[in-house]
Amino acid sequence: xxxxxxxxxxxxxxxxxxxxxxxxxxxxxxxxxxxxxxxxxxxxxxxxxxxxxxxxxxxxxxxxxxxxxxxxxxxxxxxxxxxxxxxxxxxxxxxxxxxxxxxxxxxxxxxxxxxxxxxxxxxxxxxxxxxxxxxxxxxxxxxxxxxxxxxxxxxxxxxxxxxxxxxxxxxxxxxxxxxxxxxxxxxxxxxxxxxxxxxxxxxxxxxxxxxxxxxxxxxxxxxxxxxxxxxxxxxxxxxxxxxxxxxxxxxxxxxxxxxxxxxxxxxxxxxxxxxxxxxxxxxxxxxxxxxxxxxxxxxxxxxxxxxxx
Amino acid sequence: xxxxxxxxxxxxxxxxxxxxxxxxxxxxxxxxxxxxxxxxxxxxxxxxxxxxxxxxxxxxxxxxxxxxxxxxxxxxxxxxxxxxxxxxxxxxxxxxxxxxxxxxxxxxxxxxxxxxxxxxxxxxxxxxxxxxxxxxxxxxxxxxxxxxxxxxxxxxxxxxxxxxxxxxxxxxxxxxxxxxxxxxxxxxxxxxxxxxxxxxxxxx
Numbered sequence: 001x002x003x004x005x006x007x008x009x010x011x012x013x014x015x016x017x018x019x020x021x022x023x024x025x026x027x028x029x030x031x032x033x034x035x036x037x038x039x040x041x042x043x044x045x046x047x048x049x050x051x052x053x054x055x056x057x058x059x060x061x062x063x064x065x066x067x068x069x070x071x072x073x074x075x076x077x078x079x080x081x082x083x084x085x086x087x088x089x090x091x092x093x094x095x096x097x098x099x100x101x102x103x104x105x106x107x108x109x110x111x112x113x114x115x116x117x118x119x120x121x122x123x124x125x126x127x128x129x130x131x132x133x134x135x136x137x138x139x140x141x142x143x144x145x146x147x148x149x150x151x152x153x154x155x156x157x158x159x160x161x162x163x164x165x166x167x168x169x170x171x172x173x174x175x176x177x178x179x180x181x182x183x184x185x186x187x188x189x190x191x192x193x194x195x196x197x198x199x200x201x202x203x204x205x206x207x208x209x210x211x212x213x214x215x216x217x218x219x220x221x222x223x224x225x226x227x228x229x230x231x232x233x234x235x236x237x238x239x240x241x242x243x244x245x246x247x248x249x250x251x252x253x254x255x256x257x258x259x260x261x262x263x264x265x266x267x268x269x270x271x272x273x274x275x276x277x278x279x280x281x282x283x284x285x286x287x288x289x290x291x292x293x294x295x296x297x298x299x300x301x302x303x304x305x306x307x308x309x
Numbered sequence: 310x311x312x313x314x315x316x317x318x319x320x321x322x323x324x325x326x327x328x329x330x331x332x333x334x335x336x337x338x339x340x341x342x343x344x345x346x347x348x349x350x351x352x353x354x355x356x357x358x359x360x361x362x363x364x365x366x367x368x369x370x371x372x373x374x375x376x377x378x379x380x381x382x383x384x385x386x387x388x389x390x391x392x393x394x395x396x397x398x399x400x401x402x403x404x405x406x407x408x409x410x411x412x413x414x415x416x417x418x419x420x421x422x423x424x425x426x427x428x429x430x431x432x433x434x435x436x437x438x439x440x441x442x443x444x445x446x447x448x449x450x451x452x453x454x455x456x457x458x459x460x461x462x463x464x465x466x467x468x469x470x471x472x473x474x475x476x477x478x479x480x481x482x483x484x485x486x487x488x489x490x491x492x493x494x495x496x497x498x499x500x501x502x503x504x505x506x507x508x509x510x511x512x513x
Contacts, residue, residue, distance in 0.1 A: 064350040076484055079349055129481075131351060176482040247482055266425055266479070268417060279343045279352045283413055 002049045002119035002140065046200045048138040049119040059122060059134040064276050066207040070127065071228055072176050073162065073169040074209065080171070081209035087168045088229065090213040099159075099234035102150025109213050113199070115148055116140035120203065121196055121217070126258045126290045128222035132272040137217055138200035143191045151187065151235055158190040159183070159240030160216060161232040177243045183227035184240035184254065185218065186299075194219055194295055197230075220292040222256045253309040257300070258290035262309050313382035320384070325391045332395035335363055336402040353410045360403035365476060365490050367396035368469045372497040379500070390445050393465070397442040400435055400472075427478035434471030437464045469494045 071081035093109040118138050126132045146158070162181035164172050172179045189195060198217045199206055206212040211228025218225050224244055234240070244252035251265050260270045271283040289296050300308070310318075339359045343352035348359070374389045412418050421428045441464050443449070450458045473494050476487040 068350045072482065076480075076482070078351065078355075131354075174483075174485060176484055244482075266427060268421070270417075271414070273351070273353065275351050279340075279356070279410060281351075281353060 002117040046138050046203050062202050069209045073171045075171045085208035088208045093213050096232045097149050099236050100152040100155035101235050123219040124290050130272050133275045137198040139196040139198035142195045142197050155235035157236045158185050159234045160227045160230050163229050163231045182243045184242050220289040220296045255308050260286040262306050317384050325388050328391040357406045364399040376500040430471050431475035434468045437468050
């Protein structure tokens with residue numbers, strides 16, 4: 001159901017479409033095609049419901065959001081996804097929903113979209129690599145989809161999988177990670193109203209390099225938890241395996257909540273660099289739960305967050 | 310004349326000094342790209358990576374001079390000092406970008422050096438480069454004597470190993486590129502060992 005969540009960021013905080021289209025023209029005029037916005041979106045407005053309330057944060061431009069991506073299925077370089085993701089077939093798209101649900105099955109993207117109403121969610125996005133953006137996502141609450149398929153009482157976790165298509169994804173030919181990319185949430189995290197399935201940004205369909213056609217967004221966790229291009233959702237009783245945890249459990253925990261007091265073994269998480277400040281961009285302090293402490297801290301009451309990182 | 314002799318006689322006519330001028334340009338070019346959007350929307354890390362990568366490539370070039378002479382007879386020793394000093398220059402630039410643009414916070418710089426193994430290792434590699442760079446001149450060869458000077462300059466081997474391990478340790482997941490650098494450096498070092506002769510006999 002759209003409109004439950006009241007964002008503290010405002011629609012007026014975003015860059016207007018006219019403004020970013022104008023920027024886009026300026027940039028291509030300046031020969032900034034090196035940014036590789038090759039996988040640009042179709043310019044169809046999604047008509048997402050806008051959310052009120054605001055704090056005056058300035059979202060990143062469409063170019064920034066769609067040219068600097070971690071999507072290792074298309075390469076490990078930040079500009080690889082923008083250059084390579086155009087090969088991904090997103091229509092038709094099917095999400096298999098299985099496990100401890102009443103109505104398991106293969107749900108087409110159109111079928112999923114028919115039962116939800118889209119709304120704008122302007123969220124902070126904090127990467128585990130200590131950079132950050134602010135993104136005006138378009139999507140719906142994951143809870144809406146889970147309620148539709150009927151979560152059985154024994155289910156405690158939700159797991160997700162990204163598509164693996166060697167013929168479309170050059171990055172999966174090498175085992176950077178154990179493909180398919182896997183992520184998971186505890187059921188209460190998945191049902192939290194902040195957790196959304198995003199299908200667009202800036203009121204346009206999701207660019208492929210950002211995880212088209214449908215991806216998860218969990219704004220209080222490091223970005224890698226927000227799995228892209230989802231083809232499978234399973235409800236389970238056991239905590240599911242997650243890709244980065246499988247690759248390096250010491251560095252990437254199951255929870256991976258944004259926490260400035262728990263460092264990554266190789267770098268500090270106390271500060272982050274907002275994308276878009278250029279060569280002299282100043283670091284800023286990282287907020288507990290990425291600024292969503294009031295909404296989610298209760299999920300972890302009594303837990304030692306340095307143990308459960 | 311064999312082909313390698315012909316190449317060597319052509320190389321003899323080339324001076325080494327233009328290398329310094331040409332080699333000085335890439336960091337300036339990357340800085341320009343970073344200032345004008347050519348390195349993408351997050352130019353700090355991109356600049357840091359470009360300069361570090363340039364330093365590693367030049368380290369490999371430095372180490373390749375001797376095996377190239379042994380295998381093909383082509384002699385680039387005359388240019389090795391310039392290649393080595395340019396390596397040091399690129400690594401200094403890489404370090405400056407990390408200090409000034411990336412970390413920014415002075416108290417965190419020292420904390421990172423002692424707390425983060427990949428930074429400790431990278432910094433150790435840089436520190437070992439300093440005496441090598443300072444003595445990369447004819448006066449130092451005369452003052453130290455060729456034997457001592459050669460021993461000192463074998464620190465380059467340690468720098469190369471530390472530099473490539475630094476790269477291996479900083480990437481996420483299982484990635485091929487840093488392992489290729491490490492393997493190349495290990496092969497170039499292994500080629501210096503006189504396997505059939507005395508154990509541990511190493512040639513410059």
